Amino acid sequence: MESKALYALTVLVSVGVLSYLLRALPFLLFGTRGEPPALVKYVGRVLSPAAIAMLVVYCYAGEVAKLTPNTHMWAIAAPYLAGVLTIALQLWRRNPLLSIIAGTLFYMLLVRL
Numbered sequence: 001m002e003s004k005a006l007y008a009l010t011v012l013v014s015v016g017v018l019s020y021l022l023r024a025l026p027f028l029l030f031g032t033r034g035e036p037p038a039l040v041k042y043v044g045r046v047l048s049p050a051a052i053a054m055l056v057v058y059c060y061a062g063e064v065a066k067l068t069p070n071t072h073m074w075a076i077a078a079p080y081l082a083g084v085l086t087i088a089l090q091l092w093r094r095n096p097l098l099s100i101i102a103g104t105l106f107y108m109l110l111v112r113l
Contacts, residue, residue, distance in 0.1 A: 056083070075111065082107035 030037060036044075060079065086103030090096065 078107055078110035081110060 030040070060083075082103045085106050086099045089102055090099040093099070
């Protein structure tokens with residue numbers, strides 16, 4: 001029983017130390033200056049749109065793979081119409097939460113038809 005408690009304590013301490021070091025790593029690497037390095041600014045600006053673009057390509061590639069001759073028209077059009085609505089709302093309102101929720105609800109509505 002004592003070895004299990006020692007094991008649990010070792011794991012907790014190790015995870016705590018590692019968590020602390022990972023949180024301190026940016027300050028250790030870049031210091032506490034006010035401005036982050038140019039590379040960090042670039043990655044922060046580019047990474048999110050790149051990740052979303054990869055997800056969109058992945059999702060629509062899966063939709064194309066599901067097409068069969070007996071596929072209903074709404075099943076084919078639903079993801080694309082929901083995508084258009086999501087993009088239009090994002091460009092119009094600049095609110096990602098609204099765009100994602102509205103696009104998802106619209107897609108679910110079309111799939112249910």
